[in-house]
Amino acid sequence: MTIGKEMTRGVAEPIILNLLNNKEMYGYEIIKVVNEKTNNAFQWKEGTLYPCLHRLEAAGLIKNEWQIAANGKPRKYYTLTRKGAAELAVKQEEWNLFAKSVNVLLFA
Amino acid sequence: MTIGKEMTRGVAEPIILNLLNNKEMYGYEIIKVVNEKTNNAFQWKEGTLYPCLHRLEAAGLIKNEWQIAANGKPRKYYTLTRKGAAELAVKQEEWNLFAKSVNVLLFA
């Protein structure tokens, strides 16, 4: 059972905001965490995540800071801005309304 | 509180399948019912619905039959095909998995 790509639209951004609300993360890590936490129901790839991170940053919702990891690889760590935290709350509420509406219409 | 159009992707088709699983309906009626049942959280328009109905029909999931209503207006009534009923079950399961996954990631 996999999830069609159409259905996943619009949830990537709020999900990223929520993950970064808990702790700073770098892109590659976000991909791994999302796929693991959903048991691969979500199968995010670079082509999905990186443009999304750049959109969020351009919108002022997240900011980045380069750090050198223990393995010597440079990583771009992202954190939420205050504006991003506010947007997260809005998006969570929006999701709840959306999910409720779909449940009404899909299991009438 | 409105729902961004990106988030609504991919749910129109399963919702229509479920509505038609309960009773035959015509396009204009579907728009009204969806908007009413969600208290206008969804605000479907013709430009959303009709192309969607045509896609579903082209895929063999629904079929139509013209009828003349009491008000004299011709209406194109749609019903589910057997294939459409099977697809509905798949899409309902897919939605449940999707919603569960989003809830995990959005409210961690």
Add this chain to the structure above:
DNA sequence: TTATTATACATCGTTATACGATGTATGCAA
């Protein structure tokens, strides 16, 4: 009577996103 609204069908162009493919570079293991 006339104007407007509601009903009922439809298409088209714009916009935005997901994603596969592709690219660069490094470290480590077989």
Add this chain to the structure above:
DNA sequence: TTGCATACATCGTATAACGATGTATAATAA
């Protein structure tokens, strides 16, 4: 030394939502 995992990135394609627009008729309001 070949390949895989890590870690960043961009580009082109496909697709859906939606506003705008169009046609036509019936009912209602001015």
